[in-house]
Structure formats: C-alpha cells, structure tokens
Amino acid sequence: MSLKVPKNPLEILTPILTSHPTPQALQHLHDLCDELLASDETFSVTFSKIPCPEGKNHLFTLKPHYWEIEPGKWEYRDGQRNPYCDLLGGQKQLEAMSRAVHTLSLGAVYLGAKDNEWQERCLTRIEHVLNVFFVDEDTQMTPEVWYAQCQPGENPARGNYAFVIAVRNILLVSQSLPLVQHKLSDTLVTQIKDWFKAQTEWMETSEQGKAVRAMNNHHTTWYHAVLASHLTCIDKKKGVSHANQFFHQEIKDHPDPFTFNQYSLGRARPRHSTLFALEPIFIMAALTYSSELEKPSKKIFNYLTDLVNWAKTVEPGDIERPLEEQGRFEAKLGWFERMLKRWSGEEVATIDPQGENLWEEGWKKRMKVTWGFL
The missing domain is CATH 1.20.58 (Methane Monooxygenase Hydroxylase; Chain G, domain 1)
Known part of the structure; x- marks a missing residue:
C-alpha cells in the first residue's frame, strides 16, 4: 500500500482499535520497550526548567503564540509558536510520561506472555513511572490544572480554557491503565484512579472547565476526549x-x-x-x-x-x-x-x-x- 511521506515527523493521538496488531508493530513495540527498560528516566512537572510560580507541583504552560515585542509587551501571532514556551518543560514531561506508560502497557499485554521476566520488568517500570509522576509527594503533579496556558507576562499567573490542549496526552495513561491494572499494585491503581477522579471533578466544576465547554469548538472536543477517557478508566x-x-x-x-x-x-x-x-x-x-x-x-x-x-x-x-x-x-x-x-x-x-x-x-x-x- 502507499502512504504519503511527511518529511517532518508526526505524532498523532489515536485509539487502539484491534487486539491483533501487525507483526511489524509488535517488533517496533519490543524495540521501544527495550529502550525504556534500558533507562531509569522518570518524569515529573517538577523537573521543569521554569517551575510554576504558584508551586512546583502544578503544570505550568504558556499560550504558545505570544511574542514579546518589547519588555512587558506581548503580541499574538496565530500559527507561530514561540520557542520560549518550550523552556518550561512541564508539558513535555507529561507527554513523555504518558507515552512511556502507554508503550510499556502495550508491551506487557501483547509481548509479555512469551517472556514473563521481561513482562515483569515492564510492569515494574510502569509502576515506578506512575509513582513519580502521580503519587510521590515531592514530584507528583497536582490534578487541578489552574496554571496551564497562562498569558505570558500576566501576574499572577492564571490558566484558561485551553488547558486541555496542554494535558491531552494524559488520556494515553487513562486508556492504557485498564490494560494492565490487574497486574499492578492494587494500592497504586487506586491512587491513580483517585487522581483521575480529582482531575475529572475539577474539569467538570472549575471556571476553566466551564469556559472550554462554552467554546463549542475543537478545544471542547479535546476536553470531552480527556474526560471520557478518565471516566472509562474509573467506570467503563x-x-x-x-x-x-x-x-x-x-x-x-x-x-x-x-x-x-x-x-x-x-x-x-x-x-x-x-x-x-x-x-x-x-x-x-x-x-x-x-x-x-x-x-x-x-x-x-x-x-x-x-x-x-x-x-x-x-x-x-x-x-x-x-x-x-x-x-x-x-x-x-x-x-x-x-x-x-x-x-x-x-x-x-x-x-x-x-x-x-x-x-x-x-x-x-x-x-x-x-x-x-x-
């Protein structure tokens, strides 16, 4: 079959539609899992180069299309991403954590049956990554996303309706946890689900949640995708x-x-x-x-x-x-x-x-x- 070649690598969030993946996919999956198993890297919003001014455990992101044209004066440029926003690092930590958990979960389920020791290593790695990002008091992310997509230069910092764009990759975790939860620590699974419950409640009741629902555009669709993924993880x-x-x-x-x-x-x-x-x-x-x-x-x-x-x-x-x-x-x-x-x-x-x-x-x-x- 043919498929157009993009010369800039793409990253697309998709559901999993089959439990019978292609042989090539399984080989690539094994390679990715091996890379993750060979590393002891963990992820946390507290590892950000520029922590949230309201507390290091908060996800802190800036609206990416604003450029400082003179000290204290910012200009909106649609379609032009300011690389300064990437220095914050919290969103990249969230995305890397989500991809790691998702990849290792698929590996444990679809490759682990042939190698119990390898599967156990995947599960141990998942537990460690989840503990650091969601549970450990020093490095956990606060589920309420008050400071995502803040206006650059605004003091105090305040997030807005677009917070869901910054957190959207977390649905990879809420969609992959059900695949492996029966093989993980019961206590950890309960802690992660409680975290999702807290974020779900905040999304449904906060002013930012109300604002994104009122947008009635693709921000709203992303909001419901994250919310439905969390709800499915908690109660299918x-x-x-x-x-x-x-x-x-x-x-x-x-x-x-x-x-x-x-x-x-x-x-x-x-x-x-x-x-x-x-x-x-x-x-x-x-x-x-x-x-x-x-x-x-x-x-x-x-x-x-x-x-x-x-x-x-x-x-x-x-x-x-x-x-x-x-x-x-x-x-x-x-x-x-x-x-x-x-x-x-x-x-x-x-x-x-x-x-x-x-x-x-x-x-x-x-x-x-x-x-x-x-």
Missing part, C-alpha cells in the same frame, strides 16, 4: 455513556463538516487545525462502545466519514504551505482513513506502508506501532 459504563451523549449533542450542534470546522477555517493554519480537530473526535468514537467486537453507530461512522472527506478539500494557509507541500497533510489523513476502514469492516493492510525509506524519513517509531494497532 460512565465513559461509554459520556461519549455517546457527546455525539448526540455534537451532531445536533455541528450537523455538517463546515459548522464542525468553522473555528479551524479561521486560523492561520487551517489544515493543521482541521486535522487536529479530527484526533479527539476519533478518540471519542472509539469510546462509544465497550468491546472490540463492537464499533461506532452508523450515524457516528457516517459523520466521521463526512468530516474526513471534507478535510481533503481544505486549502493550506500561507504560513503552512512549506510543510503541506511535503505531503504532511495527506500523510495524516491516511490514519483517519485507516480507522474508518477498520470500522467499516473493509480489509486493513497488515504490512507496513511500502516505499523507499518511508518510515525512516517521516515516521517516529511510536507511530509505526500505533499504525499496526489501527
């Missing part, structure tokens, strides 16, 4: 119910691709924004059912199909043309098309995409793994 029936209720309202509020993407079309990078909005809604679709034998309803499937087909018509903004001319947009669309094929019952290729140096040029190893789980 509640998670499934939340996901289905979301789609009932979403299709009513945004009945066609244009209304769904109105926010994206107004951005400096409309293609990027359009595809970014597809990630959480596909994650939500995978949370509307309880087992691999099921799939999204026909109504939801048709809705997603329309969104993907419409996305193909979106023209790039001037600021994103250099990337889009290298196949990045088409490459990412291939992931959503593969998920639709899986749900439609069509045959899904069980080999890696073919092409000279395809994976090496444009796909991170983790993406090679997730491709094989779709």
Whole structure:
C-alpha cells in the first residue's frame, strides 16, 4: 500500500482499535520497550526548567503564540509558536510520561506472555513511572490544572480554557491503565484512579472547565476526549455513556463538516487545525462502545466519514504551505482513513506502508506501532 511521506515527523493521538496488531508493530513495540527498560528516566512537572510560580507541583504552560515585542509587551501571532514556551518543560514531561506508560502497557499485554521476566520488568517500570509522576509527594503533579496556558507576562499567573490542549496526552495513561491494572499494585491503581477522579471533578466544576465547554469548538472536543477517557478508566459504563451523549449533542450542534470546522477555517493554519480537530473526535468514537467486537453507530461512522472527506478539500494557509507541500497533510489523513476502514469492516493492510525509506524519513517509531494497532 502507499502512504504519503511527511518529511517532518508526526505524532498523532489515536485509539487502539484491534487486539491483533501487525507483526511489524509488535517488533517496533519490543524495540521501544527495550529502550525504556534500558533507562531509569522518570518524569515529573517538577523537573521543569521554569517551575510554576504558584508551586512546583502544578503544570505550568504558556499560550504558545505570544511574542514579546518589547519588555512587558506581548503580541499574538496565530500559527507561530514561540520557542520560549518550550523552556518550561512541564508539558513535555507529561507527554513523555504518558507515552512511556502507554508503550510499556502495550508491551506487557501483547509481548509479555512469551517472556514473563521481561513482562515483569515492564510492569515494574510502569509502576515506578506512575509513582513519580502521580503519587510521590515531592514530584507528583497536582490534578487541578489552574496554571496551564497562562498569558505570558500576566501576574499572577492564571490558566484558561485551553488547558486541555496542554494535558491531552494524559488520556494515553487513562486508556492504557485498564490494560494492565490487574497486574499492578492494587494500592497504586487506586491512587491513580483517585487522581483521575480529582482531575475529572475539577474539569467538570472549575471556571476553566466551564469556559472550554462554552467554546463549542475543537478545544471542547479535546476536553470531552480527556474526560471520557478518565471516566472509562474509573467506570467503563460512565465513559461509554459520556461519549455517546457527546455525539448526540455534537451532531445536533455541528450537523455538517463546515459548522464542525468553522473555528479551524479561521486560523492561520487551517489544515493543521482541521486535522487536529479530527484526533479527539476519533478518540471519542472509539469510546462509544465497550468491546472490540463492537464499533461506532452508523450515524457516528457516517459523520466521521463526512468530516474526513471534507478535510481533503481544505486549502493550506500561507504560513503552512512549506510543510503541506511535503505531503504532511495527506500523510495524516491516511490514519483517519485507516480507522474508518477498520470500522467499516473493509480489509486493513497488515504490512507496513511500502516505499523507499518511508518510515525512516517521516515516521517516529511510536507511530509505526500505533499504525499496526489501527
């Protein structure tokens, strides 16, 4: 099969759609797990180079599109990310932790049965990573995200509705914990679920949570993707119910691709924004059912199909043309098309995409793994 080659590596958040991954995916997964097992690195928002001024245990991130044009004066530049924001480091720590837990969990489940000692090492590593990030008093992250996406230069620091973009990768943990929880310490599993409960309650009751729900755009979709993932981890029936209720309202509020993407079309990078909005809604679709034998309803499937087909018509903004001319947009669309094929019952290729140096040029190893789980 063919797949466009992006010359800038992509990282896409996707659900896991099959318990029968491709052989190539399992080999890549083993390699990634071995890399994590060979390291003793742990992750914490307290390791940030610039800790939160309100306390080191808080996730502290800044709105990335603001640039200081003179001392104390900041200018908004849509589509242009200020590298200064990356110096804070807390979000990168959260993302690295989430990927590590997700990868090791998949390894323990899909590779561990053939090597009990190797599986035990994966589980021990997961427990250590989770303890440092969520449990240890000195390094744990506070579940309430009051200081995510703060306005640069604002004093005191105050987060806003976009906090969910900063924390979105944490859904990898709430989606992978159920895979391995029966093999982990009962006490630890309870502590992690209590953390998710605290974050869920804060998301539902805080002013920032209310603000992102009122946005009614892709920030809102990401909010529900994180919330539904946490709820599914805590109580699967509640998670499934939340996901289905979301789609009932979403299709009513945004009945066609244009209304769904109105926010994206107004951005400096409309293609990027359009595809970014597809990630959480596909994650939500995978949370509307309880087992691999099921799939999204026909109504939801048709809705997603329309969104993907419409996305193909979106023209790039001037600021994103250099990337889009290298196949990045088409490459990412291939992931959503593969998920639709899986749900439609069509045959899904069980080999890696073919092409000279395809994976090496444009796909991170983790993406090679997730491709094989779709």
